[in-house]
Amino acid sequence: MLRSPLLPLLLLLAVLVQAQLRPLQPAAGDPLRLLAGADGPQPALLQGHLLSDPVAAGAAPSAQAAAHAGLAGPCRVLLQTAGGRSELSFSTCPALREGWGVRVSGQLRRPRPAPHPLLAGPAERLARQGSWTRLTVEQLEVLSRPATPIADLRRIIAARFMAAAGPxxxxxxxxxxxxxxxxxxxxELRADFRVAGLSHALAASGFHLSVLLGAVLALGRGLGRWTRLALGGGAIALFLMLAGAQPSVVRAxxxxxxxxxxxxxGRRARPLGLLGLSLAGMLLLxxxxxxxxxxxxxxAATAGLVLTARPLEQALAQRLPGGASGSAPWWVGWLAPALAVPVAASLWTLPLQLLHFGVVPLYAVPANLLAAPLLTPLTLGAMALAVVAVLLPFLLAPLLVPLGWLALLLLQLAHAVAGLPMAQWQSGRPLPLLVLLFTLALLGLVLPGLGRRRRFLAASLGLxxxxxxLVLLGGDQLLLVHQGEGGPARDLLLARHRGRAALVSTRADGFSCRQAGQLAQGLGVxxxxxxxxxxxxxAVDPACWSNQAGRVVAYGDGAAPLAAGQRLASRGLAxxxxxxxxxxxxxxxxxxHWLLLPDRQSLASWRSGQTPTAAKASAGKAAESVWLGVRPRPADHRALLALGPRQLWLSGPGPAGAPLPRGWRASGSSGALTAP
Known part of the structure; x- marks a missing residue:
């Protein structure tokens, strides 16, 4: 069956279509049933076991905190109940561990969806983890503390490595x-590796398993078939146990x-067939x-290596010095495959990079070329010393010294590449249709065996x-993002003109700053x-805002950011x-021209005529559009209707039971509005 990849690829395609058409949804017994259609939070009692150690409330969901470090302040953790999952939220993090059985009570609610597709929302994050609710814990009871040897082993290895060689x-x-x-x-380390295009080195994947499996099979050379199978199977099981059942690990x-x-x-495996069977099996499960x-x-990266890496290596070998004549120097035999692997992986993952992140690491290929000689000895050495960390921890520190030098070289490489100018191209997140067309064009360029005419058509489509x-990125746009649920109302007003942008924010907290950065990245700014x-x-962290903008104007010594008549301007934006x-x-x-009235005081000031005469006349004549950050009262409503703007944006929900006037739009309690 594996001699032809057609059958597994057809199976994979069928599974992909089925999975895409079937949206993520909770099971019948999910804790969501306790809300019974209610919009607000409801008191609830849940019982189950924890799926991980708690993580800090502001941390990435995949970044588990080490047990020895402890967590201060708020944290969260997923709870597996008999019918589904729910995320537990603690204002002060208790001492909990993966696998513990607990009974919790508190306020159960639906997580908030992202107000804009460019932003990451709790609802979308939790849905990908199979959770549809969040419980703010008020009372906690630990029911059981079962032994968790695998989780303990992970903590021990991580803690001893970091204690011996630093964080x-x-x-x-x-x-x-x-x-x-x-x-x-x-x-900072995660960010630098991401910008340098080296994130795959940190994520457990097929590369790490291939290094481990290759070393084990090399040691078992000369032994019997069943012994080698046992050694290889043990290495695979150990890798799965330590890295966890993440999608990339399961695929590998x-x-x-x-x-x-x-x-x-004694049979020859076809990598494309293996990939198709593996992915189809995963998605069926x-x-x-x-x-x-x-x-x-x-x-995508594995498909690129399977389909493209070898033809690309052959093409590079022919074009490098001496390759066509067959008398190539020794370094060509190393350079061609060393270049082909990162180029193939980068090309095949490029559409996903654009679709999900809107950024492209420009130096990923040279960074991977320089990192390649370090990764194999580092991976093998780290795996060998993990055994030492568990069995002979007193030997770990001296044995780590030479490996620490290699690790330092890799860290310096990632930091240096991340610090280069234009290390990431802020391409912006394209429309999904454009990503699909770009993917088709890219396949027409990288798949082997296609004629020149098809490659020319593919190149034309890609261009x-x-x-x-680029035309869409260069257009003028005004974007309002409003969030009025789960805390103080926040408004971000982003104005974009010919590829540049400016921002007005009603809040100066770190959360608003991070969201502004996400919007800028998604829009290619x-x-x-x-x-x-x-x-x-x-602002608690003014450096965050100064990193986001060339000039930041905020309150100082109690004085407003701008006095009457003062302007803050750049070309086309003021x-x-x-x-x-x-x-x-x-x-x-x-x-x-937009009249901005972000709060009730500014609305009252505008209505009472307290604005300077020249500015008021300019606003009345020029402002064809108005943004209102608060719900207007009846008198305000009449005054705005008398002004007669072409369009009016309202932060928050519109008036209950009454349609909005023509040209008026409301963001809803949490949502976004866009004007081209």
């Missing part, structure tokens, strides 16, 4: 054994297990994995998609020209204060 070097070595999903790596384990059986039986970004990237995307913060409370005692503003976006 960066030790964390890197631990991630090469366990994967970054179960190692508390510093956020399935492919490795099938390849091992075929190799030892867990259709929700199709929506996992890690699964998609792992599958057309790129031009159309490297940095805001300027940012105006209307929050009287000073905002002018209209009053001394309020935040009434006039925004210029290209040829558009």
């Amino acid at each position: 960066e070097q030790g964390g890197l070595l631990a991630a090469l054994v366990l994967g970054s999903a179960v190692v508390p790596l510093p956020a 384990v399935l492919m490795g297990a099938i390849a091992l059986v075929l190799l030892e039986s 867990r259709p929700a994995w199709l929506h996992d970004v890690g699964f998609q990237l792992s599958a 057309g998609v790129l031009v159309l995307h 490297a940095r805001f020209d300027w940012a105006l913060l209307l929050d009287p409370v000073a 905002v002018q204060a209209l009053a001394m005692d309020s935040h009434a503003l006039l925004l210029h976006l290209g040829r558009q």
Whole structure:
């Protein structure tokens, strides 16, 4: 069956279609049933076991905290009940461990969806993990503390590596054994590896398993077939146990297990057939994995290596010095495959990078080329020393010294590449249709065996998609993102003009800053020209805002950011204060003019005529559009109707039981509005 990849690929296609058409939804016994259709939170009692150690409330969901480090402040953890999952939220993190049985009570609610597709929301994050509710825990009872030897082993390995070599070097070595999903790596390290295009080195994947399996089979050379099968199977089982059943790990384990059986039986395995069978089996077992970004990237990268790496290596070998004549120097035999692997993986994952992140690591290929000689000895050494960390911990520190030097070289490489100019191209997230067309064009260029005419057509299609995307990025746009649930109302008003952008924010907290950064990245904006913060409370982390914008204007010594008549401007983008005692503003976006009334005081100031005469006349004549950050009262409603703007945006829900006037739009309690 595996001699032809057609059958497994057809099976994979059928499973992909089935998984895509079937949306993620809760099971019949999910805790969501306790809400019974209610919109607000409801008191609830849940019982089950914890699926992981708690993580800090602001941390990435995959970054588990080490048990020895402890957590202060709020945290969260997934609870598996008899009928489904729910995320537990603690204001002060208790001492809990993976696998413990607990009974909790508190307020159960649906997680908030993201107000805009470019932002990450709790609802979308939890749905990918099979959870549809969040419980704010008020009372906790630990029912059982069962032994968790595998989780304890992971904690011991990570803790001892980091204690012996520090959080960066030790964390890197631990991630090469366990994967970054179960190692508390510093956020800066993760960010630099991502920008450098080296994230795959931290994630447990097929590369790490192939290194381990290759070493084990090399040691077992000369032994009997069943002994080699036992050694290889044990290595695969150990890898799965330590790294956990993540999609990329399961895919690598399935492919490795099938390849091992075929190799030892004397049959030749077809990698494409193995990939098709593995992915189809995974999606039959867990259709929700199709929506996992890690699964998609792992599958695409593996497909690129299977289909493209070898032809690309041959083409590079012929074009390198001496390749065509057959008298190539020794380094060509190393350079061609070393280049082919990262180029193939980068090309096949490029559409997913654009679709999900809107950024492209420009130096990924040279970074991987330089990192390749370090990764194999680092991975093998880290796996060997993991055994030492468990059995002979007193020997770990001296044995780690030479490996620590290699780890330091890899860290310095990642930091250096991440610090280069234009290390990431802020391409913006294209429309899904454009990504699909770009993928077709890319396949026409990289698949072997296609004629010149088809490659020319593919190149033309790709160029057309790129031009159309750049045209869309260069257009004028105003985007309002409003969040009024689960805390103080927040508004982000982003104005974009010819590829540049500016920002007005009603809050200066870190959450708003991070969301502004996500919007900028999704829209292809490297940095805001300027940012105006209307929050009287000073920013806790002003460096976050200064990293986002070339100029940040905020409250200082109790004074408003802009005095009446003052302007904050860049080419095609400007905002002018209209009053001394309020935040009434006039925004210029290209040829558009917007009257901004973010709060009730600015609305009252505008209505009472307290704005300077010249500014008021300018606002009345020029502002064809109005943004209102609060729900208008009847008198305000009449005044705005008398102004007669072409369009009016309202933050929050519209008036209950009454339609909005023509040209008026409401964001809803949490949502977004866009004007081209």
